[in-house]
Amino acid sequence: MKTKGAILWGVDQDWSVEEIEVGDPVAGEVQVRLAASGLCHSDEHLRTGDTPVPSYPVLGGHEGAGVVTKVGAGVTDVAEGDHVVLAFIPACGTCLMCSTGRSNICDKGANLLTGQAISDNTFRVTARGQGAIPMCLLGTFSPYVTVNEASVVKVENQIPLEKAALVGCGVTTGWGSAVKVADTRPGDAVVVIGIGGVGINAIQGAAAAGAGLVVAIDPVAFKRDSALKLGATHAFATVEEAAGPLGEATYGRMAEKVIITIGRTEGHHVLGAQALVGKGGRIVVTGMGDFADIDVKLNLAMFTLLQQDLQGAIFGGSNPRADIPRLLKLYEMGLLKLDELITQTYRLEDINQGYADMRDGKNLRGVILYDDADY
Ligand SMILES: NC(=O)c1ccc[n+]([C@@H]2O[C@H](COP(=O)([O-])OP(=O)(O)OC[C@H]3O[C@@H](n4cnc5c(N)ncnc54)[C@H](O)[C@@H]3O)[C@@H](O)[C@H]2O)c1
Ligand SMILES: [Zn+2]
Ligand SMILES: [Zn+2]
Numbered sequence: 172m173k174t175k176g177a178i179l180w181g182v183d184q185d186w187s188v189e190e191i192e193v194g195d196p197v198a199g200e201v202q203v204r205l206a207a208s209g210l211c212h213s214d215e216h217l218r219t220g221d222t223p224v225p226s227y228p229v230l231g232g233h234e235g236a237g238v239v240t241k242v243g244a245g246v247t248d249v250a251e252g253d254h255v256v257l258a259f260i261p262a263c264g265t266c267l268m269c270s271t272g273r274s275n276i277c278d279k280g281a282n283l284l285t286g287q288a289i290s291d292n293t294f295r296v297t298a299r300g301q302g303a304i305p306m307c308l309l310g311t312f313s314p315y316v317t318v319n320e321a322s323v324v325k326v327e328n329q330i331p332l333e334k335a336a337l338v339g340c341g342v343t344t345g346w347g348s349a350v351k352v353a354d355t356r357p358g359d360a361v362v363v364i365g366i367g368g369v370g371i372n373a374i375q376g377a378a379a380a381g382a383g384l385v386v387a388i389d390p391v392a393f394k395r396d397s398a399l400k401l402g403a404t405h406a407f408a409t410v411e412e413a414a415g416p417l418g419e420a421t422y423g424r425m426a427e428k429v430i431i432t433i434g435r436t437e438g439h440h441v442l443g444a445q446a447l448v449g450k451g452g453r454i455v456v457t458g459m460g461d462f463a464d465i466d467v468k469l470n471l472a473m474f475t476l477l478q479q480d481l482q483g484a485i486f487g488g489s490n491p492r493a494d495i496p497r498l499l500k501l502y503e504m505g506l507l508k509l510d511e512l513i514t515q516t517y518r519l520e521d522i523n524q525g526y527a528d529m530r531d532g533k534n535l536r537g538v539i540l541y542d543d544a545d546y
Contacts, residue, residue, distance in 0.1 A: 175545070176313035177522045178298045179229040182220035186231060186312070186522045192297045193315050196243035199290045200319055203255060204546060206332035208311035209234030210517075210525045210537040211340050211368060212434045213459065217306060218526070221435065221461045225285055228303040230296050231522075232311030233259040236326070236336040237541075243290075246320050254328050256499075258491035259307045259340045261289065261321035275347075275486035279321050283307050289319040311336075312522060314545040324495045330502070333516075333538055334509040337368070338498050340486075341536060342509065345372025345432060346498060347487015348457045350380050353428035357381030360417065360426040362447050363403075364410065364440065365458055366394035367529075368512065368536040370432035371401055373457070375507060376487075377428075378402030384420055386447075388413055391532035401508055410443040417447055425449035433458040434529075441481065442468035453480040457487070512536045519545065 172193055177186040196202050214231040216222040236256045239249050249255060260283070262274035269277050279289050286304025288295045294302030295317045296310055303310070310316055326335055349355050349363070349372075361377040363370045366389040377385045379402070387398030387406040395406035405420075407413040417425060429444040429452070436458030444454045469481070487494075501507035514534040517525040525537040 172315060174313055174315045175519065176230045176296070176298065176310065177232065177519060178303065179218060179231060180227050183218065186218070188520050188522065189298065191230065191303065191313060193313065193317050194295045196241050196317050197290050198244040199246060200243040200288070200317055201239050201246055201249060201323055202241035202315060202317045203237040203257065203323065204240045205235045205237035205311055205314055205316060205541050207236060207336040207541065208232045208539045209337050209341060209368060210522070210529055210539065212529065214306060215526055215529065216459060222284070223462055224304055226304065228298040228301055230298065230303045230305045230310035230313060232313070233307035233309045234336055234340040235309060235311030235316065236332040236339060248320050249323055249325050254326050254330070254332060255323040256326050256335050256339045256495050257309050257311060257316070257318060258322055258324055258495065259309065260486050260491065261308065261319055262491045263321045264492070272490070274490045274492065275488055277321070279319070289321065312519065312539070314541045324491050326496060326499055330499050333513070333540060334502065335499060336538065337509060337512055337536060338495050341368035342372045342498060342512070343489045343491070343494055344457060344487045345369040346376035346507070347489035347494065348430050348432065348455050348484050349373040349376030351488040352482055352484040353430055353453055353455045355380035355382050355428055358383040359428055360384035360386070360421050362386040362388065362413065362417070362426045362429040364388045364429065364431050364444060365433035366398045367432065367434055369457060371397060371512060371535050373430045373432055374398050374402045379506060386413055386417060386426070394532065397535055401511065410446060414446055421449070426452060428453050428455065430455045431458050436460045438464050438467040442470065445470060445473065445479065448479060450477045451479070453482060455482050455484050457484045513538050516540045
């Protein structure tokens with residue numbers, strides 16, 4: 172079908188909203204009419220080239236939810252009319268990782284940045300007649316997507332889809348970074364560095380898991396205020412400002428867990444996190460930056476002597492099929508805030524403004540809404 176999408180044609184260029192062709196679902200695929208797409212920082216990494224791609228054009232977007240409009244042969248999990256959240260990592264359920272409880276690193280994620288559909292290794296999207304790489308094999312910067320059934324998770328019809336969209340990446344990633352990967356325990360002191368669409372949910376997760384101190388660090392005052400409203404007990408502009416008060420509040424023990432969710436995470440940020448984590452503590456790296464960055468700063472002696480732990484985290488260590496419906500249930504119960512995460516909504520045509528606002532620190536999350544004018 173002909174529709175439109177926000178396309179990148181090269182590094183450091185703006186998103187170009189133009190006509191694209193989205194193919195019909197083949198066996199094992201579904202087509203989804205999206206209600207909304209979040210503006211995650213990971214798409215900004217595509218634009219700046221920090222995340223390299225093998226070719227252009229690229230169709231952005233990986234945080235979406237909508238209604239199934241077509242199903243290909245053999246699809247049994249979902250039917251036309253079902254409401255679904257798109258998981259930014261597919262979960263096939265049968266590979267080694269999925270079958271050992273680690274579906275956030277499902278083997279079907281191998282082609283996430285090459286754009287070749289899981290079903291048949293061809294491109295499902297074309298722009299100006301050329302095969303386009305849909306971000307995370309989704310491409311939610313388009314009102315319609317055709318994706319593998321491994322990438323969709325059915326959700327309850329009464330959940331507002333524009334809120335549910337955020338659970339396809341930022342919410343699950345942040346919450347899971349605190350609850351699962353950091354393994355926050357009651358009474359822990361937890362620090363979250365970088366309060367965007369991901370970090371704000373690490374704050375919510377840490378508070379829900381019973382952390383005694385939840386410290387938010389972000390240079391932007393609006394982010395710090397937002398964190399204090401959604402579960403943080405303290406907020407500081409920098410690691411340096413946080414160190415003294417954190418030491419006092421923990422009788423010198425410092426934090427059990429520090430989670431890095433900085434928009435463009437760099438190797439030296441790990442040393443900053445280490446300055447706040449105590450003996451036996453854990454640093455979780457969720458934020459991303461330049462794919463080529465191999466220069467991590469860490470005090471090795473302290474790392475060994477204090478038996479610290481440095482842990483990467485993708486999709487918050489979560490299992491999309493179990494955790495996306497569970498997080499939406501928490502939302503219904505009032506235990507997870509989603510409405511408050513959407514600072515500003517945009518039309519697809521205004522996507523460059525949306526990312527400018529993100530860079531300017533104005534949004535917890537900006538969200539593109541789709542309606543009849545787009546379909
Ligand atoms: N690992 C995963 O599964 C996963 C999933 C989604 C996003 N990400 C990554 O997580 C990061 C955060 O994404 P987001 O969408 O929340 O970004 P965002 O732009 O919404 O938020 C980033 C925040 O970091 C703050 N910041 C910048 N420099 C800082 C510093 N030195 N100290 C403290 N705070 C600082 C900014 O003010 C901003 O509030 C990105 O790198 C993104 O690519 C990872
Ligand atoms: Zn994301
Ligand atoms: Zn799998």
